[in-house]
Amino acid sequence: MIKTFTFAVVHFTVAFTVAYALSGSFVIGGAIALVEPMVNTVAYFFHEKVWERIRANRQGPVVEMPA
Numbered sequence: 498m499i500k501t502f503t504f505a506v507v508h509f510t511v512a513f514t515v516a517y518a519l520s521g522s523f524v525i526g527g528a529i530a531l532v533e534p535m536v537n538t539v540a541y542f543f544h545e546k547v548w549e550r551i552r553a554n555r556q557g558p559v560v561e562m563p564a
Contacts, residue, residue, distance in 0.1 A: 501542050508534040 512533050517526030 501538060501545075504541060505534055505538040508537060 509530050513526050513530030516529035516533075517523065520526055520529075
């Protein structure tokens, strides 16, 4: 979860900078920077979960040896 949080901080900074540069408005830049990274951070979390499953499926089932 720490990786997700630090990604959110970086994303917020980038989103605000781009939105402010395009709009020239701190209010619009701030609004976009608050909403877009929150949505994208949730999407990123689920994206990572999907890739964890893909990696696990590629490794195949675990076969236990008889004792």
